[in-house]
Amino acid sequence: MTGRSRRTFLSYLVAAPTLAVATRAGADLLAPQQAGAVVPSLPAPADLVDLGDLFKLAGAPTAGMLVLTVGTDGAVRFRLPREEVGQGLTTAVAVLVAEELDLRPADVRVELDDARPELLFNQLTGSSNSVRSLYDPVRHTAATARARLVAAAAARWQLPTAGLTTAAGAVHAPDGRSAGYGSLATAAADPGLVVLGAAPKPASRHRLVGTPVNRIDARAMVTGAMEYTLDLDVPGAKPCVVRRPPTLGGTVVSVANTAAVRAMPGVLDVVTIPTGVAVVAETFGQALDARAALQVRWGPGPADQLSDEQVRAKLRAVNPPPLLPPLLTPYVDAEFDFAFVSHAPLETNGAVADVRDDRAEIWAGLKAPIVAQETIAAELGLPLSKVTVHVVQAGGSFGRRLFFDAALEAARVSKACRRPVRLMWTRVDDTRHGRMRPATHHRVRATYALGEVLSFEHRVAAVETDFRHGLGEIVTATAAKLPLGLGNATLAQTLFLTTVKSPYHFGLTTQALTEVPTGIPTGSWRSVYSANTRGAEEIVVDELAQRLGKDPYAFRRAFLKTDAQRAVLDKAAQEGRWGRPMPAGCAQGIAFHEEYKSRTACLVEIDTRDPGHVRVTRAVIAVDVGLPVNPRGLEAQMIGGLTDAVSTTLRAGLHLDKGLPLEGSYSQFHWATQRDAPREVRVFVLPATGDEPGGAGELGVPAAVGAIANAYARATGTKPRSFPLDFDVDFTPYPR
Amino acid sequence: MPSHTFTVNGRSVTVDAPDDLPLLWVLRDLLDVRGPKYGCGVDVCKACTSHLDGQDVRPCVVPVSACAGREVTTIEGLADGDRLHPVQEAWLELDVAQCGFCQPGQIMAAVALLRRTTEPTDEDIDAIANICRCGTYVRIREAIKAAAARM
Numbered sequence: 001m002t003g004r005s006r007r008t009f010l011s012y013l014v015a016a017p018t019l020a021v022a023t024r025a026g027a028d029l030l031a032p033q034q035a036g037a038v039v040p041s042l043p044a045p046a047d048l049v050d051l052g053d054l055f056k057l058a059g060a061p062t063a064g065m066l067v068l069t070v071g072t073d074g075a076v077r078f079r080l081p082r083e084e085v086g087q088g089l090t091t092a093v094a095v096l097v098a099e100e101l102d103l104r105p106a107d108v109r110v111e112l113d114d115a116r117p118e119l120l121f122n123q124l125t126g127s128s129n130s131v132r133s134l135y136d137p138v139r140h141t142a143a144t145a146r147a148r149l150v151a152a153a154a155a156r157w158q159l160p161t162a163g164l165t166t167a168a169g170a171v172h173a174p175d176g177r178s179a180g181y182g183s184l185a186t187a188a189a190d191p192g193l194v195v196l197g198a199a200p201k202p203a204s205r206h207r208l209v210g211t212p213v214n215r216i217d218a219r220a221m222v223t224g225a226m227e228y229t230l231d232l233d234v235p236g237a238k239p240c241v242v243r244r245p246p247t248l249g250g251t252v253v254s255v256a257n258t259a260a261v262r263a264m265p266g267v268l269d270v271v272t273i274p275t276g277v278a279v280v281a282e283t284f285g286q287a288l289d290a291r292a293a294l295q296v297r298w299g300p301g302p303a304d305q306l307s308d309e310q311v312r313a314k315l316r317a318v319n320p321p322p323l324l325p326p327l328l329t330p331y332v333d334a335e336f337d338f339a340f341v342s343h344a345p346l347e348t349n350g351a352v353a354d355v356r357d358d359r360a361e362i363w364a365g366l367k368a369p370i371v372a373q374e375t376i377a378a379e380l381g382l383p384l385s386k387v388t389v390h391v392v393q394a395g396g397s398f399g400r401r402l403f404f405d406a407a408l409e410a411a412r413v414s415k416a417c418r419r420p421v422r423l424m425w426t427r428v429d430d431t432r433h434g435r436m437r438p439a440t441h442h443r444v445r446a447t448y449a450l451g452e453v454l455s456f457e458h459r460v461a462a463v464e465t466d467f468r469h470g471l472g473e474i475v476t477a478t479a480a481k482l483p484l485g486l487g488n489a490t491l492a493q494t495l496f497l498t499t500v501k502s503p504y505h506f507g508l509t510t511q512a513l514t515e516v517p518t519g520i521p522t523g524s525w526r527s528v529y530s531a532n533t534r535g536a537e538e539i540v541v542d543e544l545a546q547r548l549g550k551d552p553y554a555f556r557r558a559f560l561k562t563d564a565q566r567a568v569l570d571k572a573a574q575e576g577r578w579g580r581p582m583p584a585g586c587a588q589g590i591a592f593h594e595e596y597k598s599r600t601a602c603l604v605e606i607d608t609r610d611p612g613h614v615r616v617t618r619a620v621i622a623v624d625v626g627l628p629v630n631p632r633g634l635e636a637q638m639i640g641g642l643t644d645a646v647s648t649t650l651r652a653g654l655h656l657d658k659g660l661p662l663e664g665s666y667s668q669f670h671w672a673t674q675r676d677a678p679r680e681v682r683v684f685v686l687p688a689t690g691d692e693p694g695g696a697g698e699l700g701v702p703a704a705v706g707a708i709a710n711a712y713a714r715a716t717g718t719k720p721r722s723f724p725l726d727f728d729v730d731f732t733p734y735p736r
Numbered sequence: 737m738p739s740h741t742f743t744v745n746g747r748s749v750t751v752d753a754p755d756d757l758p759l760l761w762v763l764r765d766l767l768d769v770r771g772p773k774y775g776c777g778v779d780v781c782k783a784c785t786s787h788l789d790g791q792d793v794r795p796c797v798v799p800v801s802a803c804a805g806r807e808v809t810t811i812e813g814l815a816d817g818d819r820l821h822p823v824q825e826a827w828l829e830l831d832v833a834q835c836g837f838c839q840p841g842q843i844m845a846a847v848a849l850l851r852r853t854t855e856p857t858d859e860d861i862d863a864i865a866n867i868c869r870c871g872t873y874v875r876i877r878e879a880i881k882a883a884a885a886r887m
Contacts, residue, residue, distance in 0.1 A: 086835025086870050214831040221836030222824045222843060224771025224811035231770040239765055265737075265754060283753075284774070285761035346775050346783060346837040346869040395773070395837025396869050427776040632831055636872070640834060643871020666867050667780045675862040677873035 011144035011198060018185035019070040019148055023141040046501035050596055065119050066134070068097065068141045070149065074169055074182030076101060078138070081113040083125040083367045084217075085345070085397035086640075087697050088633035091216045092131050093138055095630050099208045100142035100200055101149075101181075102166040106216055115369035115389035121471045125367040126402060126524065127499075128596045128695025131629055135693050139200035145188075147198035152187035153179050161196065203627070203691060210688060212632035217393070229364055229392045230422050234352050237420035238268055239284040240413055242276040243291045244433050246736035247659035248520050249301030252277055256295040264290045269417040275405070278413045280421055288426070302519030304659040308439070311463060311518065311656060312337060315441035318514050319461035322445035329454065331447040332543050336536040337722045339653030340463075340661065341437040342669055343525055347395025348430040353410035354420035359386040364407040365394025368469040371477045372404035376411045398644075399524040400435060402469045428664035428734050436654055436661070437525030438463035438515075442536045446506065446544055453544060453559065456506035460496075460533055464515040466522045467491040489515060495524075500533050503594045504541070504559040520656070526644055527698035530595060531705055532723075535649075538591035538706025539720065542713065552710065553578050553590050564689055565594060568622040569601040571684050576603030576620030582715075585609035586617075589711025593703035596695025598625040600638065602645075602703040604678070606711035614726065616646050616708055618680045621700065626690035634696050635683040641700020642681065647672040649708045653724045657733075664734040670724075742803040744769060745813025751800065759795035759803055760784050763810060771811035771840045775867065782866040785841035785848075786810045792848035811840035814847065823847050826883035834870035842866050846880045856884055 014020040067079045078097050084090045090110040098105045116123060122133075146166055153171035154161040156179065163174045172178045187193070203209070220226040245251065255277055258270050266286030271278045277294055281287035315337075325331045351364035360380055366372050366389065373389040380387065394401055410423035425434070440462040447454045467488055470477030480487045496513040513529065525531070545555035553573045560566050569592055572578075578590060582605065590603045605618040621638045628634050651670035654661040663669040709720045737752040744767060751766050758777075763769040763786075772795055775783035779794040786795050787809040788802075795808075814821045820828070823846050833839045845864045849856055861877050868876065 086833075086837075088834070214828065215833060217836070218828050218831060218833050221833040221839050222811075222827045223815060223820070224840045226836055227770075228773075228837060230764075230774075233768070239761075283757065283761040283765035285757045285765070286754075288777070344869055346781065346835065346867065347773070348775070394835065396835040398869075424774065427778075427781070636831070636834055636870075636875075639874060640871045643868075643873065646871075665776045665778055665780045667778075671867055671869060672871065672873070673867060674864050674873050674876065677871070677877075679858055679874070679877065681874040 011140050013189065013191055014067060016069065016189060018072055019145060019188040020067060021141050021145045021148065022065060022067050023137045023144070046498050046595070050498050065116065065122065066137050066141050068145050070145060070181050070185040070188065072182050072185050074180050075109060076103060076107060076181065077109045077111060079113045080110050081116060081119050081123040082130050083365060083391055083394065083397070083401065084112060085365065085367070085394045085401060088215060088630065088636060089130050091213060091633055092629045093134060094216050095208050095213050096135065096138045097142045099206060100139055101146050103169055105208065105213050107169060110216070112391040112393060114391060115373035117370050117373065117384060119370065123370050124471055126399070128697040128699065131693050132596065132695055135629065143200040144198040147195050148188040148193060149181055149184045151193050151195045152184040155193065156187065203688070209629055210627070210631065213630050214632060226393070228347050228395050229350050229352055230424055232352055232363055232392065234354060234363065234420055234422070237352050237354065237422045238280050238282065239287045240278055240280045240410070240421040240423040241284065241287045241291050241426060242273070242278045242409060242423070242429070243294045243296060244276040244429050245298045245301060247301040247304045248433065249303065251299035253297040253299045256297070257293070261290050261293050264293060268419070271413050271416040273409055273412045273416070275409055278409070278423070280413065280417055280419070284424060301659055306518060306520065306656060306659055308339070308656050311439050312441065314516050315439065315461040315463070318516055319441050319443055319459050320514070322443055322457050322459065325445065325447045329447045329449055330547070331445055332540060332547055334444045334536070334540050334543065335721065336442040336539070338440045338532040339724060339727060340439045340656055341525060341648050341653055342431050342434060342663070343398045343400035343523070344431060344669060344671060345394070345396030345398060345400055348427055349400070349406040349425035349434060350423055351407040351410035352420065352422045353407065353414040355380060355411055355414035360411060361388045361390070362407050362411060363390045363392050364404065365397065365401045366391050366404055366407065367397060367401045368404065371469055372407050375404070376408055379408065380411060380415055398526045403435060403523055431654070431663050431665065431669050432661045433521070435466070435521045435523035438465050438522045440532045442532065444536060444540045446540060448544065448548060451548060453506040455508040456502060456504070457510045458512070458533065458537060460511070460513045460529065462513060462515050462529070463520070463522060464488065464517045465492055465524060465528065467495065467524070496529050499595060500529050502537065503561060503565055503592060503599070505561055506559065526641070527701040530593070530698070531648070531701045534593050534702035535705030535709065538593070538703070539709050539713070542710045543719070556590070556592055560592065564624060565592065565599050568592070568599050568624050568686060571622035571686065572601035572603045572620050575622070575682060575684055578603060585715055587711050587715035589707040589709065589714060591703045591706025591710060593699065593706070595699060598623070598694030598696055598699050600624070600699050600703050602642065602707040604704070604707045604711050606708065606715050608712065608715040614650055614712070615676060616678045619678045619704070620682050622684045622686060623699065624686040624689055625696050626694040627688045627692055628685050629693055631685040634685055637696050638683045638700040639681055641698070642704045643672055643677060644701050645704030645708055646676060649705050649723055649725065650676070651724050651726050653727055655729060660736060662729060662733040668731045668733070738801070740800050740804050742805060743807040745809060753800050755801035756799045759798040759800050759808065762800045763795060769810055769812060773837055773840060775838065781838070782845065783838045783841040785844040785866060787844060787848065790851065792845055811844060814843065821847065822886045823850065823879070823883040826879040826886065830875050830879040830882060832872050832875040832879050834872055838866060838868045842868065842876055846876070846883065849880065850884055850887060854884060854887065856880055
């Protein structure tokens with residue numbers, strides 16, 4: 001068990017005609033625990049305080065701005081200062097609210113909050129942090145609302161609150177009387193109401209938390225009623241696409257045929273913006289035709305000559321060699337390369353903007369909406385209060401929507417052409433000009449003797465990850481933009497040190513990051529540094545086991561630090577029937593990962609008999625998140641992490657070629673399809689082992705990367721070193 | 737501007753549009769039918785999958801002129817009022833969707849498959865090439881089998 005945080009909460013009434021309750025967090029206490037010993041490794045920073053803890057601390061003073069309201073119609077609404085991108089957060093929050101108010105999750109309306117600058121650090125969706133940071137304050141808020149509703153009923157009936165119960169959206173008295181929440185909403189908002197005992201339920205009385213609940217938004221999704229950004233009906237908003245430069249970050253020098261393009265059918269306007277040339281038209285089809293007809297002279301970008309080869313050479317050059325091992329001490333050495341990877345959410349980057357002389361309104365899928373609002377207001381020369389930024393549920397993110405580039409573009413175009421626009425990135429632009437998971441190079445050296453691992457050293461060199469979204473607001477975003485990248489470099493080291501750690505007692509353990517700025521757009525990609533860093537380490541763990549003549553499962557079991565870790569490893573091994581016979585060319589692989597107070601083990605089976613179509617055929621995952629809020633949603637997150645690993649380990653990556661990725665669409669960026677996905681996936685959510693949830697959104701990726709690579713190694717007798725494993729350019733690139 | 741008359745989800749529509757304007761933009765931009773999603777525009781991601789006279793097609797590559805006098809069904813036209821199609825029901829039961837963006841296309845592809853065969857094999861399901869970036873494939877597989885069993 002690793003570090004724990006404890007917080008206290010103060011819930012209070014918000015002045016409103018009907019019941020509105022908010023909650024503020026109090027002081028935090030972090031209490032690290034010591035680890036046990038094989039050849040003991042000192043706790044890494046992430047063992048003591050992880051990034052999620054930091055976000056929880058940073059957001060604590062403003063957690064009070066979480067607001068729950070009950071209307072006279074009985075509708076319970078919770079305004080969520082986070083983004084939903086498919087991770088199931090709104091459902092998890094509905095479960096927490098419904099638990100305290102004795103409702104069904106589907107009765108709770110969870111609405112994504114607009115950008116609210118007063119929330120500072122508390123409106124950033126990332127670092128697997130939402131359920132962790134919201135678990136306590138949401139429950140306190142809902143418990144306070146319930147207490148006020150009960151108190152209002154008690155006052156109305158002249159009864160003590162003690163005998164009153166709540167169920168099905170109403171307060172019930174022992175004598176059979178009942179009052180719906182809606183009928184009590186006004187009375188419950190009375191500041192003079194005496195309210196006692198508003199603590200959340202103890203876990204022993206939970207009837208929803210910990211049970212599988214289906215998504216509250218699923219019906220809208222399967223009927224086509226779900227409205228993503230470009231489905232919104234914003235009056236007068238016209239389709240808009242942008243012609244982008246032939247190299248990343250290239251500039252517009254001139255447009256030769258603006259008038260001719262303006263005269264094309266359906267075209268309403270042609271506008272040059274810093275990132276390209278925008279066309280506004282009656283339909284996207286016409287906008288795309290006009291975009292293709294543009295004749296643009298382009299200026300260079302910051303990395304026009306940069307290709308994979310130079311990137312790899314740079315990374316190798318800056319990555320320090322491992323320390324020399326003591327004379328005669330045996331060791332395992334390994335070097336790994338990971339390619340750039342697109343975030344590739346299925347909903348491409350996009351935004352709707354309606355900019356007027358004195359105000360602006362923006363709609364987009366945004367994980368850091370405050371910094372978006374602050375930047376756009378400054379760009380438009382408007383006071384912050386005149387720029388409304390609506391957070392729209394998005395079709396995936398995987399880290400991409402931490403950035404707000406489409407919203408900024410849409411604002412610029414709308415201002416220039418003086419009309420509302422619906423700006424959409426094409427798929428090819430999204431793949432090529434969108435952000436990427438940085439390419440990385442890894443040097444690992446582990447020394448061993450007499451059956452023990454004496455040291456484990458891992459040097460990571462990475463193309464710089466852009467954290468210039470800051471912690472979601474302008475102050476840290478500005479700090480990240482300090483000259484020479486110093487601010488961003490500091491954030492990068494903080495992120496690395498607070499997320500990456502080894503779960504094993506491998507003696508003297510060193511994990512270090514060196515970043516290389518290149519000028520190309522990057523961004524956090526689900527699990528940030530851990531997918532590659534921990535994935536590579538899990539491969540070395542297998543190679544160490546082999547060198548020591550141990551079974552990969554038994555070896556991990558011996559060197560893991562805690563019983564909780566061994567419990568998930570055992571579960572995956574047992575349920576996955578570790579060691580069962582496999583035909584030649586097929587094999588099992590296993591790996592483990594722990595982060596953000598959660599842990600998982602993944603066992604996969606791979607079939608490499610057709611070298612043209614290597615397939616992960618089966619996967620068994622065990623996961624312990626301390627306290628699972630919605631096991632069905634957690635299972636979905638683990639399945640998603642597995643698919644990320646299947647894709648990026650086997651076939652999906654970007655080739656950087658003279659300042660632009662070669663890949664354009666999914667026919668080239670080979671994301672897994674149904675034929676690549678395992679036909680059998682079983683996820684075992686371990687029962688609660690703690691009293692608060694750990695992070696889960698990114699947890700599934702690293703262990704699955706390790707398991708797939710290890711299975712591949714065992715099936716083929718090779719040592720996987722470069723990812724994705726099958727990375728030929730098997731397509732004709734789209735023209736630049 | 738040429739005029740095109742066809743049926744969308746049981747309703748007759750007439751639109752003025754260039755012959756080669758892809759059906760996807762006719763639906764989304766001219767008719768406000770926005771269930772079919774843009775994901776690539778070149779019949780690769782298949783997020784826009786809909787039906788033309790009952791066959792699954794990708795509206796991003798179907799010119800509007802090819803639809804004259806024919807019947808277009810999008811995800812919005814699949815349910816019978818409030819009564820969902822068995823495939824939609826299965827999707828809800830198995831809690832398939834994550835971000836949900838590809839799911840209208842996945843569902844329309846699954847419905848088309850179940851029209852071709854009442855007992856889809858794993859190989860049949862493997863042949864559905866619709867991209868799900870969230871990686872919900874195993875639940876899609878289970879949902880198709882559950883829907884097939886029910887139908």
